[in-house]
Amino acid sequence: xxxxxxxxxxxxxxxxxxxxxxxxxxxxxxxxxxxxxxxxxxxxxxxxxxxxxxxxxxxxxxxxxxxxxxxxxxxxxxxxxxxxxxxxxxxxxxxxxxxxxxxxxxxxxxxxxxxxxxxxxxxxxxxxxxxxxxxxxxxxxxxxxxxxxxxxxxxxxxxxxxxxxxxxxxxxxxxxxxxxxxxxxxxxxxxxxxxxxxxxxxxxxxxxxxxxxxxxxxxxxxxxxxxxxxxxxxxxxxxxxxxxxxxxxxxxxxxxxxxxxxxxxxxxxxxxxxxxxxxxxxxxxxxxxx
Ligand SMILES: [Zn+2]
Ligand SMILES: [Zn+2]
Numbered sequence: 001x002x003x004x005x006x007x008x009x010x011x012x013x014x015x016x017x018x019x020x021x022x023x024x025x026x027x028x029x030x031x032x033x034x035x036x037x038x039x040x041x042x043x044x045x046x047x048x049x050x051x052x053x054x055x056x057x058x059x060x061x062x063x064x065x066x067x068x069x070x071x072x073x074x075x076x077x078x079x080x081x082x083x084x085x086x087x088x089x090x091x092x093x094x095x096x097x098x099x100x101x102x103x104x105x106x107x108x109x110x111x112x113x114x115x116x117x118x119x120x121x122x123x124x125x126x127x128x129x130x131x132x133x134x135x136x137x138x139x140x141x142x143x144x145x146x147x148x149x150x151x152x153x154x155x156x157x158x159x160x161x162x163x164x165x166x167x168x169x170x171x172x173x174x175x176x177x178x179x180x181x182x183x184x185x186x187x188x189x190x191x192x193x194x195x196x197x198x199x200x201x202x203x204x205x206x207x208x209x210x211x212x213x214x215x216x217x218x219x220x221x222x223x224x225x226x227x228x229x230x231x232x233x234x235x236x237x238x239x240x241x242x243x244x245x246x247x248x249x250x251x252x253x254x255x256x257x258x259x260x261x262x263x264x265x266x267x268x269x270x271x272x273x274x275x276x277x278x279x280x281x282x283x284x285x286x287x288x289x290x
Contacts, residue, residue, distance in 0.1 A: 009248035012259040015044030017277035019262060020284040021255040022209045023074075023128070023163065023189045023237035024048050027060055029254050030241075037068065040255035044277070046070055048255050049237075049288060051128055051163065051189075053078035055113045065122035072290050074125035074163050075117040077110055079132040082147030083140025085110055107143060111150050118158040124288040126155035127163020128189055131176075134167045145176065152180045161185040161288050164206075170197055182206070185287050190239050194221045195228040202230050207287045209235035212245030212253065215264040223268045231269075231279050235287060236261050 008030070021040065026033055026048070040048065050065060051074045052058030058075035065073035077085065088101030102109075118126050129151035136144050155162040162183045166173040170193050177186065188201060191208040201208055208229050214222050226234065238261075240253035245260040266276035 005250055007251060008254065009244065009251050009257060011039070011043055011256060014042065015259050015262060015273070015277050017274050017281060018044045018046035019236060019258060019277045019280045020047035020049065021045055021238050021240075021258050022049050022187065022235040022284050022287070023051055023211075024240045024255050025053070025057075026050050026064065026071075026240075026255075027057060028241050030252060033064060033068070033071075036254055036256075037070065040258070041070070043256050043259050045255045045258045047072070047284070047290075049074055049125065049163075049284075052076060052117075053128065054081045055110050058114060058117050062117050062120050062123050065124075066120075072124040072288055073117075073120075073122055074127045074161075075114050075123050076127045076129045076151055076163070077107075077114060077147055078128055079130050079144050079148065079165050079167075080135045080140075082107060083136050083143040086143040087140060107147065111147070111154070114151070115154050115158075118154050118160055123160065124290055125161040125163045125187070126151050126158065127161075127187070128165040129163070130165040130167075131169035131173050132165060132167040133169045133172075145172075148173075148176060149180055152177070152183065155183040156181070159184075161187055164188045165190070166192065174200065177204070177206075185289065187235065187287050189237060190243065191225065192222065193225055195224040198225040198228040202228075202233055205233070207233050207235055207283065209237045210261065210265055211237050211239045212243040212249075212257070212261055214268070215246040215261060216249065217246070226265060226268050232283060234265070234280060235284050236265065236280050
């Protein structure tokens, strides 16, 4: 990567109405948690939901949320993590590197840890869970689906929000939510469906969280979905360090870049930035019950 690709984008103009980044991974970003939170707060991103993707990351999320009033935690085994636990997958998704598969018993152990973390006060959500047909091949599907169903059960039993990761799996995610019965509060993180799916999510009362992808040039179907979503179900997120909004695509993302996405969202919906931020702030607090 060139130096400019690694250079953090500049601070955007602050929001006048503070919002929350509904989905971030501070543990994968450069700098300390204090620095990241201070930078975000300086531009009106007052709150973040820190999302764990495996047992270790979920423990870290819970500890970080306990340490900072403006951090809330979500805990889960990522949809690409569950098959790795069962099968092992040296070429697959994980920041922890290769390890041998541990079978069903290892998945049960990991789910028991997630369940225990989900009981904690500072943990407001179970996720990110769901289906990823992009990264997980046919051999991992059964473990991924079993893990998704188990996370839905945990969220309902613990009375927490459910955070969905849905990559190239819209119909199957919606079907499994119907089959299991979705928790009272369900959030599609990095919403990637079209306007028809947005109407389906709206009818079910699912929140839709929009990431920097909504600013991408080729993302008109996503903007159409945002325009179709009811104002009371719309959230914003970074999914940082990924999905940096335009015009900084490809450079490191962090919660302080949320204002760029909020402005793009306001433009799509034809409302002013303060009204967009006011709705997002209320929706996020309601979705995660903080
Ligand atoms: Zn995700
Ligand atoms: Zn994520």
